[in-house]
Amino acid sequence: MASSTGASRQYHSTLAVVARLAPYLWREQGFALRVRIFMALALLLGAKAATLFVPVFYKQAVDALGPRDVAIALPVGIILAYGATRILSSTMQELRTMVFDPVAQHGVHRLALETFRHLHRLSLRFHLDRQTGGLSRAIERGINAVENLVYYLVFQVAPTLLEILLVSLVLWWLYDWRFAATTFLTISAYTAWTLAVTQWRLVYRRRMLEAESEANAKAVDSLLNYETVKYFGNEAHEARRFDASLTAYERAAVWSANTLSILNIGQAAIIAVGVTLVMLLAAAGVARGEMTVGDFVMVNAYLIQLYLPLNFLGMMYRELRQALTDLGQMFRLLGVEVEVRDAPGAGPLAPGGGEVVFDDVRFGYDERREILRGVSLRVPAGRTLAIVGPSGAGKSTIARLMFRFYDVVGGAIRVDGQDLREVTQDSLRAAIGIVPQDTVLFNDTVYYNIAYGRPSATPAEVEEAARLARIHDFVASLPDGYQTRVGERGLKLSGGERQRVAIARTILKRPRVLIFDEATSALDTRTERAIQESLRQISRDVTTLTIAHRLSTVVDADEILVLQDGMVAERGDHAALLARGGTYARMWAQQAEAREDGPHG
16 A cells, blocks of 8 residues: 555656656747657657658568569569668657757756756745755756657657557557457566656666766765865865765765666566567467568567667657656756745835945844844944944844845844835846855956946956955956956955955945945955055945954944844944944954054064
8 A cells, every 4th residue: 555655656746757858848949949849749759650661671681582473573672661660760769860950959958947046036045054065966967868758759758658559559450460460468568567667766776866966975074174184184084985985976876776687687588488478479370371471570570669669668668757757856956946026016216325224133043043133333434333242143144034045033124215125136246245254256267356336347447446455456466467366265265365355346236235244354454454445445434334353443433333143233433433442442452462563563
């Protein structure tokens, strides 16, 4: 009973995946591509019809060659017809592939694009919980699965099933029901064996693929963190983790190969028994004078035609099952709910000066632990607010909430009087620029990474942004200038150089609200002072939130807000906070003492 229920669930799952894929092969296609679908079906039927006549011409040629007094022109004509029919069948099959392939590729294109866009719509929470290597592998397998599923269903399984049906009908019509029944029973036994053993094999196949994904994810994660591995001398530790995944993959792969051999042995035995029985029926017919030698040959030819595709039926079934599994995994990704959505009827952020208001904002990444507990603040348009406090106080969370990577649990955030939940995310993020503490660049050129802030910018505008970020002279001194590639995650550049590229990128964006999250933490004192002056120039008329650990970088802020345990502990300007002698004053004294005790010379 349990097995039946499991099979039914698997059946419905298969139907669900195929139904989910179908629109990409029809609804998403234009008129010209839909015409190609009908042309491909016509070519499929034509190819199978031609294939059906090949053994008939073969039989007639054999029978015609029997009597000695038959003119030689007759068998020559039949043989030529036999050859022409084989050529026609092969040509129509290849034309079918040529006609249908653009349909399949367009479906793959649309699905890949939708998946890519959907992954970018998913929340930051989803991406922080997923391993990039495993995610990219799932997408890659899903895209390949579409091609495999379409290829095997349209070009292999459907034609094979059609040919089996037609051959069984022809054998019944030309001879008697025993030929059709034997053929049908052989195919049924073969299919039942294949399904049963392949279902058994799926357990080992799944373990193998899971181990492969785990090994791939660990390898990618380790190589992305190459420097960290080197800092701690953990190459051997990483190798052991990778080796453990490879060992699990090795065991599962061996079992998968063994079960494949068992499957192949059973398939070969069933086919051999079926062919032998049909040939015995044909031989008995010839012996009784009810069939000619040509009939015997024709039956044999039909069986060979069926045997060849059946020989690959197990492989086709495995590939189809794997394609359905991989495609199901991709569709599950597409089915992940978007956590942060635009509200129905949400409009673009209206023009304004960039006033930012937090009204009793409450938020936690986990409902069991609140990070911000009733934070209220106001940054007038064109003014600067600095947010300081110990690690874990919730400073960087404020930046993430501003970009609506998450929605607040309580309270509201407003820009120019508009609740962020009531405007489109695209317009909101276009109005805000950020220089994050952890700067990650694309594996492309310096020019591309700066221009990413506004891809439509001119080269002159890109260079001007680089000058304001104090990076232009350095870039110009490189052999390839702005076409210098920065490497994976920008690792060919120093931390300070990466941060200045990030600052240039944000400058180029021209946002109405600027967020600096420890934006100069990787810079030396001299460069930091130069960039601070540039930042003051570009943020003169721009609302600015500066999240900082080093208090010396925020002394000129219009207001300083001290966060502690997710709440506002103090607020005021630099002088007022020092005079108060509270948390800010103690932090200032500690940092001043650290600067005095630091290395000299």
